[in-house]
Amino acid sequence: xxxxxxxxxxxSALHNLTRHVVYRGLTRAExxxxxxxxxxxxxxxxxxxxxxxxNISAWRNEAQASQISLPRLVDxxxxxxxxxxxxxxxxxxxxxxxxxLKIQEDAALCGNSPVVxxxxxxxxxxxxxxxxxxxxxxxxxxxxxxxx
Amino acid sequence: SSQQFSALTEVLFRFLMEPxxxxxxxTQLSDFATMNKISLGPLxxxxxxxxxxxxxxxxxxxxSEQVRADFIALGLSEEKASYFAEQWxxxxxxxxxxAVDQTLMINQLIDMEWKFGVTAGxxxxxxxxxxxxxxxxxIKKGSQMENVYVELTLPQFYSFLHEMERVKTSLESFx
Numbered sequence: 633x634x635x636x637x638x639x640x641x642x643x644s645a646l647h648n649l650t651r652h653v654v655y656r657g658l659t660r661a662e663x664x665x666x667x668x669x670x671x672x673x674x675x676x677x678x679x680x681x682x683x684x685x686x687n688i689s690a691w692r693n694e695a696q697a698s699q700i701s702l703p704r705l706v707d708x709x710x711x712x713x714x715x716x717x718x719x720x721x722x723x724x725x726x727x728x729x730x731x732x733l734k735i736q737e738d739a740a741l742c743g744n745s746p747v748v749x750x751x752x753x754x755x756x757x758x759x760x761x762x763x764x765x766x767x768x769x770x771x772x773x774x775x776x777x778x779x780x
Numbered sequence: 781s782s783q784q785f786s787a788l789t790e791v792l793f794r795f796l797m798e799p800x801x802x803x804x805x806x807t808q809l810s811d812f813a814t815m816n817k818i819s820l821g822p823l824x825x826x827x828x829x830x831x832x833x834x835x836x837x838x839x840x841x842x843x844s845e846q847v848r849a850d851f852i853a854l855g856l857s858e859e860k861a862s863y864f865a866e867q868w869x870x871x872x873x874x875x876x877x878x879a880v881d882q883t884l885m886i887n888q889l890i891d892m893e894w895k896f897g898v899t900a901g902x903x904x905x906x907x908x909x910x911x912x913x914x915x916x917x918x919i920k921k922g923s924q925m926e927n928v929y930v931e932l933t934l935p936q937f938y939s940f941l942h943e944m945e946r947v948k949t950s951l952e953s954f955x
Contacts, residue, residue, distance in 0.1 A: 655906050695904035702914055702931040708943060712950045721879040723841045727954040728885070729947050735930050751928050753889040753919055757951045763892055764948060767941045770894060770913065774934070777911075 653684055654691045661685060700738060706748060707734035729755045784816055785860050792827065793871055796834055799878070829854070834868060838879050844869035890925065891918040913937050 795805040848865035
């Protein structure tokens with residue numbers, strides 16, 4: 633008897649319902665209940681609404697996390713080295729920074745097996761100072777936006 | 781004569797300080813040759829050997845006394861060798877810095893551009909209102925430039941800023 637139920641249509645209908653709730657950002661039980669047709673089974677309607685309400689934030693977070701984006705930063709490591717010698721000069725003590733960024737390609741494109749690549753860059757002290765100036769400006773602009 | 785020698789020394793050091801100005805250096809050399817009625821060919825050879833001394837001095841971190849001794853060993857008069865060594869001493873901080881700047885850098889970060897904005901909505905979420913930050917890093921790989929694009933969330937940005945400030949403290953403690 634179970635196998636005669638139209639499962640594909642059932643799953644599809646449920647999927648559409650939950651997607652709609654997530655898309656519209658519905659959070660109140662009344663809003664979700666009002667989506668069901670008039671003669672829908674009362675207890676089933678309440679049960680489905682309860683389950684949906686329980687899962688909404690998780691679904692919204694997941695939708696936001698898997699949103700299309702540029703490759704995302706997943707990790708950052710750094711190291712400071714002191715350069716002591718080179719082919720052009722035999723003695724020096726120049727500190728330099730190595731920065732490694734682990735970047736994940738767009739989740740939407742990779743499905744369940746995201747591709748993570750590592751980029752290692754070297755920064756001199758001057759470059760770092762310039763970079764910090766830039767990051768400081770970003771921070772100031774962000775505060776200005778937050779305070780509006 | 782010592783006047784000619786100091787003029788020649790000046791030309792040489794100007795070139796050492798700005799090694800990219802090859803054209804200018806060759807022009808100044810040929811002007812010197814004409815003014816002093818020397819033929820350019822032999823002059824160029826002499827200059828080539830003289831130029832070896834400063835770069836060798838840098839490679840071996842020689843003091844100005846050692847540079848002077850080297851020149852005397854090459855056959856230069858004491859007076860001229862001392863003059864050259866003196867010029868070397870005056871210019872060596874700049875020359876050292878030029879040599880350090882030439883030191884190998886791996887995947888050097890050349891530039892950073894950014895933009896940030898608000899994600900208003902998406903195909904999954906009608907209203908979002910989340911802030912994103914996008915960075916473009918320009919990296920020199922060998923002789924080519926490569927652009928790396930990366931997106932950061934706000935917490936990641938603050939963490940990144942904090943880490944970079946730690947790096948700065950570390951670099952400064954070693955300078």
